[in-house]
Structures are given as structure tokens and as C-alpha cells.
Amino acid sequence: MAENKALTTRAADFSAWYNEVIMRAELADYSPVRGCMVIRPNGYAIWEQMQRALDDRFKETGHQNAYFPLFIPQSFLAREAEHVEGFAPETAVVTHAGGKELEEPLVVRPTSETIIYSMFAKWIQSYRQLPLLINQWCNVVRWELRTRLFLRTTEFLWQEGHTAHATEAEAEAETLMILKLYREFMEQWIAMPVVTGRKTEGERFAGALRTYSLEALMQDNKALQAGTSHNLGQNFAKAFDVRYQTEEGSLDFVWNTSWGVTTRMIGALIMTHSDDAGLVCPPRLAQYQVIIVPIFKKDEEKTVVLEAANRLQQELRDGGIRVFLDAREGMTPGAKYYEWEGRGAPFRLELGPRDIASGSAMLARRTGGKKEPVPLAGIAGRMKDECERMQGQLLEAARVRREAASLRGATKAQFLEFIENPGGFVYGGFCGRPECEAEIKEATKATVRVLPDEEFRSPTTPDKCMWCGTPSVVEAVWARAY
Numbered sequence: 001m002a003e004n005k006a007l008t009t010r011a012a013d014f015s016a017w018y019n020e021v022i023m024r025a026e027l028a029d030y031s032p033v034r035g036c037m038v039i040r041p042n043g044y045a046i047w048e049q050m051q052r053a054l055d056d057r058f059k060e061t062g063h064q065n066a067y068f069p070l071f072i073p074q075s076f077l078a079r080e081a082e083h084v085e086g087f088a089p090e091t092a093v094v095t096h097a098g099g100k101e102l103e104e105p106l107v108v109r110p111t112s113e114t115i116i117y118s119m120f121a122k123w124i125q126s127y128r129q130l131p132l133l134i135n136q137w138c139n140v141v142r143w144e145l146r147t148r149l150f151l152r153t154t155e156f157l158w159q160e161g162h163t164a165h166a167t168e169a170e171a172e173a174e175t176l177m178i179l180k181l182y183r184e185f186m187e188q189w190i191a192m193p194v195v196t197g198r199k200t201e202g203e204r205f206a207g208a209l210r211t212y213s214l215e216a217l218m219q220d221n222k223a224l225q226a227g228t229s230h231n232l233g234q235n236f237a238k239a240f241d242v243r244y245q246t247e248e249g250s251l252d253f254v255w256n257t258s259w260g261v262t263t264r265m266i267g268a269l270i271m272t273h274s275d276d277a278g279l280v281c282p283p284r285l286a287q288y289q290v291i292i293v294p295i296f297k298k299d300e301e302k303t304v305v306l307e308a309a310n311r312l313q314q315e316l317r318d319g320g321i322r323v324f325l326d327a328r329e330g331m332t333p334g335a336k337y338y339e340w341e342g343r344g345a346p347f348r349l350e351l352g353p354r355d356i357a358s359g360s361a362m363l364a365r366r367t368g369g370k371k372e373p374v375p376l377a378g379i380a381g382r383m384k385d386e387c388e389r390m391q392g393q394l395l396e397a398a399r400v401r402r403e404a405a406s407l408r409g410a411t412k413a414q415f416l417e418f419i420e421n422p423g424g425f426v427y428g429g430f431c432g433r434p435e436c437e438a439e440i441k442e443a444t445k446a447t448v449r450v451l452p453d454e455e456f457r458s459p460t461t462p463d464k465c466m467w468c469g470t471p472s473v474v475e476a477v478w479a480r481a482y
């Protein structure tokens, strides 16, 4: 059990606070293998909620799940030049197995484009088989030097979508449809607002034609890339000879897309909503939305209270609420409140003899405010409404915080000052030159997060590059990032 000790505050040390929130909520733990992470049941429950919501949406939009091997022949990675350059430095390679040196070393997948498109080459012959829309839920390994729980670990869980299309336009439509699907998930489930847009050439995925990304702003005003969607063009189709017979009878290469989100979203959830008392979890993703704490002093109260608590639990469950009745003995109600607060349970219902007599329970919200009595009659409907209300409030609070930490139309001097303190999203004109982008990164550690989609752009397009003063070709969002 967690110690009764206050967490380091966000203001004192954000990164220490982040680790302590994870430990207190028992979301994850360090593993014997450096850089790897154990996801504990409380953390895995959040991942399962995320998976379920996303998987439903992937299927609604015509995708099917499949599974491809963990091991990839090393030569596969080399077939796409940029891809191998991008991923080779961080791959784990198996050279021995079964007591013998392997003829060809096997890479532990850092991502599965190569092995999946080698199979697509076998499966696709005709335009009638397109589009092919596949997703896989799996683990991947990228040998990271500096790791942080959920944010950057050597092995992590994710989904990777891989599709093949007959035309560039169809591939682009798929890439953007998924970007929109991710955005809706992040806003409606994680209650986390994101800025979407295209990555610059320097930041795009190794082997992609275009990369689109979703960027969120954490409470320490650092950006976090929460997901990406890539139009891969025909790069991998050419490398793996994925060709199809067109309606006219000629042979053409397919157009591919790939897209993914990872367990990193749990880190994003933590840093978007949690407070100095621990985890705050949006109701839609919480393992338990409501915790019932029975309260009694005398033994004769116990039977009555526990009976009522069990009925309440059943009623909430029947109403589609994820509920847990904390009837543990030998633990004070106060100790239970403290524990569930640290674990981020959105709502707590306290039920004692006097509440039962008056036909109500005391409702406490994780996001604060006064406790209040709520009638037991119709409580499932009430708690459903409460969940939706808190979900909306969390999104709105995060949006207000992000906008307060966004600077538009900045000059170079303002940018330099702002990025240092308080930090946040800086919208500015950009000349589009890679040298300029590299110079800014070198000088400020800020990177172009995205070239924002239209709805996020400033009302007037800046005419000069914020940094070098030459004509601007596009507006860019800069930030220091995880």
C-alpha cells in the first residue's frame, strides 16, 4: 500500500511528481531490464479501455485485426533506404538462437511496415482486393537511451494500422480519416485537446511521403506527440514489390498508409489532468468510475450498510457504470478516500446509516468541490450524467490551460523569452528552410511540432519567418517536447 506521504508538487519538480503519481496509483513499475516497464493492473485497465474504444472505431471504419511476427529478417529493414537509416540505430537484433548463430540476424520489430508489406505483396493481385485495411495490436522495441515510464520505454504497446490503396488520393483520405479518428478519441475519451497538422520534412517518419501528428500540451508546458498517421506513398510498395492489376489491366504499385498510437497516451493522460494529490482519470477511461465506501461504527449497522451498499453496487452496474465496492475491513474510510484519490477514481459514494435512512449517499468528486447528498432513487442515471459532465469539464479545463500557454504572432525576442518561461506552443511564421529549423532547435531546444491544420492557424498568416525574417511560407507551431 502507498505510504501516507504528500507527493512532490508539480510546481516543485514536475518530473518527480510524474513518477510519484504513477507509483502511488500503482500504474506501472520499473523492471529488472533497464528501460523496460511493467504495466501494473491499474495502468493496464486504462490501456484496455483505450484499446476497446479505439478498436471499435477501427472496425466501424472497415479495418480488421491481424497479427504479424515479432522477428523481422534484418535484410527487410534495409530495403527502404530512409527506413533503415531511421530505425537501425535503435533496433535490438537477435544473432543467436537454439544455441547456434543464425544465418541471417533477426530484428525485433521497431515497427512492422517491412514485414507487413512483404505479406501484402503475396496477398494483393488485383484492384478488387483494394483497399486492404489491416490493424495489429502488439508490442514493439526501440532501444532508447533515456527512458521515462509510459513516455519513452524500450518496449511499448501500441496498435499499428497498415493499409494499401489503389490511388494516392485514397491513401491520403485514409491518412486524414485516421488523424480525425485519433483526434476524436483524444478529445472525447482522454479529454485532451490536440493540435493536428503535418510534420516538416525533418520530423516526418522514416520512409513516409507525409506524416501527420497530434500534439498535446502537458501541464509543464511541454508538448507531447500523442499519435501519428503517415501517407507512405509508394515507397514501401516499390521496396517490397506490392503491385496490383488495375481495372484497365496494367500493373501498378499500391499506395500505403500506416498509423499508430501507444501506451504513451497513458503518460499524456497523467500529465494533462492529474494534480498534487495524484492521478485524475477521465471517467470514460477509468477502471472504476464510482467507488462505494460503506461507513458504519457499530456491528449492528454493518449488516444494514453492507446490504444497501451491495444493492447500490448492483444498481450502478446494471446502469452501465464501472463500480467498485470497497468493503475492506480493518481500514478507515479516510484511508480508503486517500487511496482512491491517488488512484484517480472520478467519483466516490459514501454510504452510512444516516444516508440510508434519508435515501441518499454522499457524493465526492475527484476534481474537487463540496461533497453533496444524492438520492439513491435513480442513481445510475445521475452517475452517468456526472461522468459525462466531468468528462466535458476536464476537456474544457485542459483547453483553457493550453490556450493560456499559446503565443501567437511572436517576434524572435518574444519567442526566446516565452520558450524559456513559461513555455508552451508558439505559433509563428516559418520560411520552411531545414537550416532555419535546425538552427532554432540548436538554440532553443524547441522543434516544429506541426504545420497546423487550418482550424488551428492564426487569423492572419504571418508574412515573415519568426526566426530569420525571410518571407514565411507557412505557419508553424514550436515547442519543447517530450
Ligand SMILES: [Zn+2]
Pocket (backbone or CB within 6 Å): 430, 431, 432, 433, 436, 437, 465, 466, 467, 468, 469, 470
Ligand atoms: Zn527562417
